[in-house]
Amino acid sequence: MRSALATFSTGYFFALFYLGGFINMVLTKKRTLWLSVLLGSLSAYGPLLVDMYLPAFPIMEADFHSSASMIQLSLTMCLAGLAIGPIFMGAWSDRVGRKKPLVIGTALAFTACLLSLVTHNIWLFFLLRFIQGLASSAGQVITRAVAKDLFDGKQLTKFIALLMAINGIFPIISPLIGSALLRFTSWEGIFGFLGIVGLLLLLGIILGFKETHTVSTSAQSAQQSRLGIQAIFKDRPFILFVLIQGLVYGAMFCYISGSSFMLQNVFSLSKSTFSLIYGINGIGIILMAEMSTILIHWFDELQQLKIGLIGGLIGAICVLISGFGSNRLWLALIGLFLVVATLGLINAVVTSLALQRQGQHAGIASSVLGLGMYVFGIFLSPLVGVMGSYTYLPLAVLILLCEIGALILYQRVIHMVRQ
Numbered sequence: 001m002r003s004a005l006a007t008f009s010t011g012y013f014f015a016l017f018y019l020g021g022f023i024n025m026v027l028t029k030k031r032t033l034w035l036s037v038l039l040g041s042l043s044a045y046g047p048l049l050v051d052m053y054l055p056a057f058p059i060m061e062a063d064f065h066s067s068a069s070m071i072q073l074s075l076t077m078c079l080a081g082l083a084i085g086p087i088f089m090g091a092w093s094d095r096v097g098r099k100k101p102l103v104i105g106t107a108l109a110f111t112a113c114l115l116s117l118v119t120h121n122i123w124l125f126f127l128l129r130f131i132q133g134l135a136s137s138a139g140q141v142i143t144r145a146v147a148k149d150l151f152d153g154k155q156l157t158k159f160i161a162l163l164m165a166i167n168g169i170f171p172i173i174s175p176l177i178g179s180a181l182l183r184f185t186s187w188e189g190i191f192g193f194l195g196i197v198g199l200l201l202l203l204g205i206i207l208g209f210k211e212t213h214t215v216s217t218s219a220q221s222a223q224q225s226r227l228g229i230q231a232i233f234k235d236r237p238f239i240l241f242v243l244i245q246g247l248v249y250g251a252m253f254c255y256i257s258g259s260s261f262m263l264q265n266v267f268s269l270s271k272s273t274f275s276l277i278y279g280i281n282g283i284g285i286i287l288m289a290e291m292s293t294i295l296i297h298w299f300d301e302l303q304q305l306k307i308g309l310i311g312g313l314i315g316a317i318c319v320l321i322s323g324f325g326s327n328r329l330w331l332a333l334i335g336l337f338l339v340v341a342t343l344g345l346i347n348a349v350v351t352s353l354a355l356q357r358q359g360q361h362a363g364i365a366s367s368v369l370g371l372g373m374y375v376f377g378i379f380l381s382p383l384v385g386v387m388g389s390y391t392y393l394p395l396a397v398l399i400l401l402c403e404i405g406a407l408i409l410y411q412r413v414i415h416m417v418r419q
Contacts, residue, residue, distance in 0.1 A: 081133025
């Protein structure tokens, strides 16, 4: 296992810096590839911190002498950090540039991962999970701002879709790596691995990222921040896009929080089978994100958003129906795949639509988008386990409510945008 970790770390490191050699070139295909890999990896670090330890939930429940809901609360704490961090990360990057917040945030997340190795106090663990989410939110928020610094229109949609595709690789492999690590080590080893990834990303930023944002004077930046916040919260379609994305992510985090118990406890699947299913659903995110770059030739972003939302609603209905009578695993798996996969399409087009409306305040707009992504997840994740770890009825109901809410808001925003 140590050799496997070393091979992964070394390969990832050299891949980053091989591509990073093109960073000082004009925006060629090679530099775009490098930016996609680095930015995609940075934006995925937060979700990686969320996903990788999921196979260890049942083990941690026993190790911490706690309940399923308490272990899920550690997930909520990370989500809370990911939600609170964007409040100031985007505006900070507008004032000081994109690189400095990325360096500080990634370094802090890396440190919090290492400290997780030496604690067995669940309350201290909660605090470290919050710090991990807070610090890693810099990667998610600022990478979107960097994308807007460099692209616009359909090119922005395509680049964000590419980021989503690369971003989706990590959620696919993270439970698989987590399950593999659990064969040789404890859950602490998972956080040691996450620390290694954080260190590699930190080196990638320091040595291979060129600033994309021109920094204004302090007075100008403060004024621009105030004007940006005012403009964003007066833009009702932008806020509706944020809420749509938030509800869809709420459904996603219900899945993240409850799928381990659902598939392992209710359906009696092994950890490796759970990780395989989790990975297949992650592949769906990549495929749907890439699908948006193809659909853009026939459908505009709003039409693509409708397609994604309807697909997610169908998936939610399948999950709910699967729980009635004898549990139908095949129907549950189809439903979960649709709920998760459509996130790739929805996230790509919603982010593009929102940033195009407030591109002049890219950092702040990205902060609000980042906040919206996790607000619903914070409140919904603990509710998934309220009926215990041997039922998924709360999971199914919450996902359905999120998907219905998102489609209702879509009907409202389509009326506003096309007036």
